[in-house]
Amino acid sequence: MAALAAGLQAAGGLRARRYVSPLISAMLLLLLLCLQPSESRTDPETRTWSQTGPRLQLPYSDLRNGSALHWRGGVSGGYQVLLLDEDRGWLLVGGKDHVYLLSPDNLDRPAHKIHWPAAREHVELCRLAGKSLERDCANFVRVLQPFNKTHVYACGTGAFHPQCTYLQLGHNPEEPLLKLSHTVESGRGKCPFSPREPFAVRLTDGELYAGTSVDFMGANAAIFRTSVQGSSQHYIRTEAYDHNWLNEPDFVGSFSIPDTHSPDDDKVYFFFKEKAVEAGQWDKTVYSRVARVCKNDVGGKRSLINRWTTFLKARLVCSVPGPSGVDTHFDELEDIFVLETKDPQNPTIYGVFRTSSSIFQGSAVCVYSMASIRAAFNGPFAHKEGPDYRWVEYKGRVPYPRPGTEFPVRSESKHVRKV
Numbered sequence: 001m002a003a004l005a006a007g008l009q010a011a012g013g014l015r016a017r018r019y020v021s022p023l024i025s026a027m028l029l030l031l032l033l034c035l036q037p038s039e040s041r042t043d044p045e046t047r048t049w050s051q052t053g054p055r056l057q058l059p060y061s062d063l064r065n066g067s068a069l070h071w072r073g074g075v076s077g078g079y080q081v082l083l084l085d086e087d088r089g090w091l092l093v094g095g096k097d098h099v100y101l102l103s104p105d106n107l108d109r110p111a112h113k114i115h116w117p118a119a120r121e122h123v124e125l126c127r128l129a130g131k132s133l134e135r136d137c138a139n140f141v142r143v144l145q146p147f148n149k150t151h152v153y154a155c156g157t158g159a160f161h162p163q164c165t166y167l168q169l170g171h172n173p174e175e176p177l178l179k180l181s182h183t184v185e186s187g188r189g190k191c192p193f194s195p196r197e198p199f200a201v202r203l204t205d206g207e208l209y210a211g212t213s214v215d216f217m218g219a220n221a222a223i224f225r226t227s228v229q230g231s232s233q234h235y236i237r238t239e240a241y242d243h244n245w246l247n248e249p250d251f252v253g254s255f256s257i258p259d260t261h262s263p264d265d266d267k268v269y270f271f272f273k274e275k276a277v278e279a280g281q282w283d284k285t286v287y288s289r290v291a292r293v294c295k296n297d298v299g300g301k302r303s304l305i306n307r308w309t310t311f312l313k314a315r316l317v318c319s320v321p322g323p324s325g326v327d328t329h330f331d332e333l334e335d336i337f338v339l340e341t342k343d344p345q346n347p348t349i350y351g352v353f354r355t356s357s358s359i360f361q362g363s364a365v366c367v368y369s370m371a372s373i374r375a376a377f378n379g380p381f382a383h384k385e386g387p388d389y390r391w392v393e394y395k396g397r398v399p400y401p402r403p404g405t406e407f408p409v410r411s412e413s414k415h416v417r418k419v
């Protein structure tokens with residue numbers, strides 16, 4: 001029996017993968033072809049979208065030369081991460097060996113900065129390993145996540161030796177305070193070794209979910225959960241070096257989204273692209289994915305200890321039908337944005353995609369509802385009979401409880417708009 005189906009039965013769906021091309025549908029698709037501006041069509045389908053349309057519109061020229069603010073106060077560049085607190089009026093910026101505290105309303109005000117370098121021995125080891133002192137062997141701050149009312153959790157690459165700590169912030173915007181805690185924790189499974197590796201992270205309920213690699217070479221990538229509070233070293237991850245779980249992923253974003261009113265049903269979603277295992281061994285096709293784990297997952301038993309039991313993934317399809325009946329696919333996810341709505345269970349998901357074709361270059365924005373994403377996770381599983389078979393829908397008995405345990409959600413209609 002194929003690894004996938006075997007995994008399904010043995011491990012409650014650990015290796016299950018959803019096959020969803022028509023199931024997750026792009027609900028609204030804005031297609032930018034060769035930068036040719038054209039009139040938007042006003043067919044009835046697009047009008048139903050007017051209420052969820054853009055909140056703010058500004059011409060590209062204004063964006064370029066009018067609306068941008070410039071801050072030149074940093075000392076070493078390498079800015080990778082921003083954390084904005086609109087209520088308290090501060091903006092944290094993570095850079096190379098530094099964290100800055102700015103006032104977003106007035107960037108001319110002096111910034112507070114703290115110096116947070118990598119340990120000297122790690123800089124030396126990094127250099128001896130052939131990395132660049134300038135571009136690699138420093139502490140590039142890549143994680144700034146709210147922890148509690150007074151502290152932010154921060155991680156940096158630590159010259160290819162990731163490290164994490166807490167930053168203390170004051171309450172009073174008039175008298176900003178920014179202090180580094182003395183506690184330094186290992187950043188393995190929380191932050192990449194490399195300043196350039198694509199990466200996604202979310203801290204929620206005292207646990208850090210990260211899509212990152214955990215080795216110097218950046219080869220052992222996984223979705224991790226590590227406990228931030230306390231000294232526990234406990235973690236859960238996806239299986240290492242198993243391409244059915246993750247196949248050279250480039251992580252783009254991660255979000256915690258509740259499923260119901262019960263916190264027990266909360267899920268964490270990861271958006272990424274990876275080599276498509278279903279496209280064949282020699283095919284370099286890349287697909288975009290959404291993966292999901294349950295927050296209350298405690299990991300498997302025996303050989304599956306420290307492995308997710310609720311991990312599922314589905315393909316994110318962003319395509320437009322072409323005139324000759326051939327769809328144009330935008331397979332490579334570049335960025336993701338979760339727009340909060342009044343209903344915390346149903347934010348709207350915006351993805352920026354591009355084509356991987358060398359002949360046709362284009363970008364698209366696809367919008368997904370949580371209902372369509374949940375419907376995909378609730379749909380059929382993909383399955384492969386053996387190494388020489390194709391991926392097909394799994395028609396066998398689905399084990400109980402259903403992998404990634406779910407309950408039915410209604411599906412949505414599909415709206416496509418070309419610009």
Ligand SMILES: *[C@@H]1O[C@H](CO)[C@@H](O)[C@H](O)[C@H]1NC(C)=O
Nearest residue numbers: 060061062063064065066067
């Ligand atoms: C912005 O740029 C556009 C074209 O590049 C120009 O026509 C316009 O006057 C500029 N606006 C401002 C405020 O500089």
Ligand SMILES: *[C@@H]1O[C@H](CO)[C@@H](O)[C@H](O)[C@H]1NC(C)=O
Nearest residue numbers: 147148149150151166181229
């Ligand atoms: C926030 O977390 C820090 C670090 O664990 C701790 O020292 C501090 O007391 C916490 N603050 C609150 C308000 O819980």
